[in-house]
Amino acid sequence: MDKAKRVVIVGAGAGGIASAARLAKAGLHVTVVEKNDFTGGRCSLIHRDGHRFDQGPSLLLLPDLFREAFIDLDTTLEDEGIDLRKCEPNYNVWFGDGECIELSTDIARMKTTVERWEGKDGFKRYLAWMQEAHNHYEASVEHVLRKNFYNLLSMARPSFLKHIVELHPFESIWARASRYFWTERLRRAFTFGSMYMGMSPFDAPGTYSLLQYTELAEGIWYPVGGFQKVLAALQQVAQRFGVDFRLSTTVSKVNVDQNSGRATGVTLDNGEVLPADIVLMNADLVYAYNNLLPPSSEAKSLSAKPASCSSISFYWSIDKVIPELHTHNVFLADDYQDSFDDIFKKQQIPKEPSFYVNVPSRIDPSAAPPGKDTIVVLVPCGHLLEGEADRGISSQDWDGMVSRARNAVLDTVRSRTGVELQRYITSESINTPASWKERFNLDKGAILGLSHSFFNVLSFRPKTKHATIKNLYFVGASTHPGTGVPIVLAGSKITTGQILDDLAMQKPWTHGSHSRRRVSSLDKEGTIPTDLSRLILVGLAIFVLLIYMLAVTVQ
Incomplete structure (x- = not known):
């Protein structure tokens, strides 16, 4: 280990x-150096009076990417004590007209739900939509999440180009869903998930229906003990391999040798220098370029790029169980498109917001004291107005917006479920764009990093390696391949693979494609059977039909 290359990683997020x-x-x-006194970044926990809150993500999607990360490290989720519980149903989606529908991995339940609103042929269209979303999912995992995009030519790879049409990157999720669902209700139910990417469904590329697909095909999962348990387990694995985590340690700059143009380590706020052969940046990308690296045109360019949305998040301790609320609840605004326009075009909170209510104690009783509930509410809103790009947008009154958000949530929950939540809230914590920025150095308080519009992904997304500073690499939400914990885990495999390639070192893990199980000859691929006699009969029938048509034509 004394002769091993030294790596300093800035940030202990996923x-x-x-x-x-x-x-x-x-x-x-x-x-690993981390400014906070905890690891996990936004995937961290808040504890208060026996209540446990997931500060950021509260549902686990794309479970295969999590399993792959642990398998690559010679262990499994189960071996590390992670107990994943499947949330069923996935969501309860509440509408302003009093209706509530369930989204589920149970195909029989979905058949009933879809046919209720779309008629008997609606289920056939649902299956067709699932097929398209499946194609988005499989092509994206294999050709985007497992591949690096070094430059524009990377998008010209034949293996990628042949899938570009079926990925529908130039149509929105809303436009694609509208081809399969004819009612406004189901179009909304199958598009709100674009918010996971911090985008409006009217702008998000159709490719991202893969997120709804993984929910409906693979399920939504919750780790007992909170989402941070998964990252805590990864941290324990890292420590077994010898990683040193230094918490409450703030980096002031990345050191760059002017002669060689190489990153040589980092300087801490207290003046201490940590030398390194490799620096890997996991801090927010825009923050890093503007605060930790030498001034550059790239820093200004990144600041001008469109950012994702932010959120006003409430963390409520509830002094009783609220049975009307399930694990995952989505309350959709009546004026659906206008609510997204307020967020993404005006950088405000919508006049009538759509919002998400998570009750972790419903799936994991340890999240609250007996007989009580823990509730997390996420209200999407605009990010902080900063820089030239935001001129011309009206000013933001965050105190007023927080108050309006709280009142909107309480009023909407009361009108749609009949529950007077205000009566049972014993304590409250809040995250706003300002606190997201202060606590996690998130540029503009954008909780999902840079936007995922077409010209902000693939070869257009910031690279995993600095263009001019040698031995400086990046991993996280704003670099390739993108945001979300499972996507960032996939990005970690890409970036670390690039580092090892540059060091001419072997990667001690597999490519990661799905492996089939083979136990006996029953699992061998066979030829497609043909029934010769049936083929002969079909051929004769076609021949007779052609003769008949010819005779009719002659007459």
Whole structure:
């Protein structure tokens, strides 16, 4: 280990922790520095009076990417004590007209739900939509999440180009869903998930229906003990490989040798210098370029790029169980499109917001004291107005917006479920764009990093390696392949693979494609059977039909 290359990773979010474990397994000497006194970044927990809140993500999607990360590190989720519980139904979606529908992995339940609103042929169209979303999912995992895009030519790879049409990147999720669902109700129910990417369904590329697909095909899962348990387990794996985590340690700059143009380590706020052969940046990308790296045109360019939305999040301790609310609840605004326009075009909170209510104690009783509930409410809103790009947009009154958000949530829950939540709230914590920015150095308080419009993904997304500073790499929500914990885990595999390639070191893990199980000859692929006699009969029938048509024509 004394002779091993030294790596300093800035930030202990999902990307930083997973990358640390991977590089340490490969034999590198890894130190992770984190400004907060906890790991996980936005995937962290809030504890208060026996209540436990997931500060950020509260549902686990794309479970195969999580399993792959642990398998690559010679372990499994189960071996690390992670108990994943399947949330059923996935969501209860509440509408202003008093109706509530369930979205589920149970195909029989979905058949009943879809046919109720779309008629008997609606289920056939649902299956066709699922087929399209399945194609989006499989092509994206194999050709985007497992591949690096070094430059524009990377998009010209034949293996990628042949899938570009079926990925529907130039149509919105809303436009694609409208081809299959004829009612406004189901179009809304199958498009609100674009908010996971911090985008409006009227702008998000159709490709991202893969998120709804994974929910409906693979399910929504919750780790007992909170989402941060998964990253805590990854941290333990990393520490077994020898990674040193230094918490409450703030980096002031990345050191760059002017002669060689190489990153040589980092300087901490207290003046201490940590030398390194490799620096891997897991801090917010825009923040890093503007605050930790030398001034550059790239820093200004990144600041001008469109950012994702932010959120006003409430964390409520409830002194009783609220049975009307399920694990995952979505309340959709009546003026659906206008609510997204207020967020993404005006950077405000909608006049009537759509919002998400999570009750972790419904799936994991340890999240609240006995006989009580823990509730997290996420109200999407605009990000902070900063820089030239935001001129011309009206000013933001965040105190007023927080108050309006709280009142809107309480009024909507009361009118649609009959529950007077206000009566049972014993304590409250709040995250706003300003606190997201302050606590996690998120540029503009945008909780999902840079936007995922077409010209902000693939070869257009910021690269995993700095263009001019040698030995400086990036991992996280705003770099390739994108935002969301499972996507960042996939990005960690891409970036660490690039680092090892540059060091001419072997990658101690597999490519990661799905492997089939083969036990006996029953699992061999056979030829497609043909029934010769049936083919002969069909051929004769076609021949007779042609003769008949010819005779009719002659007459």
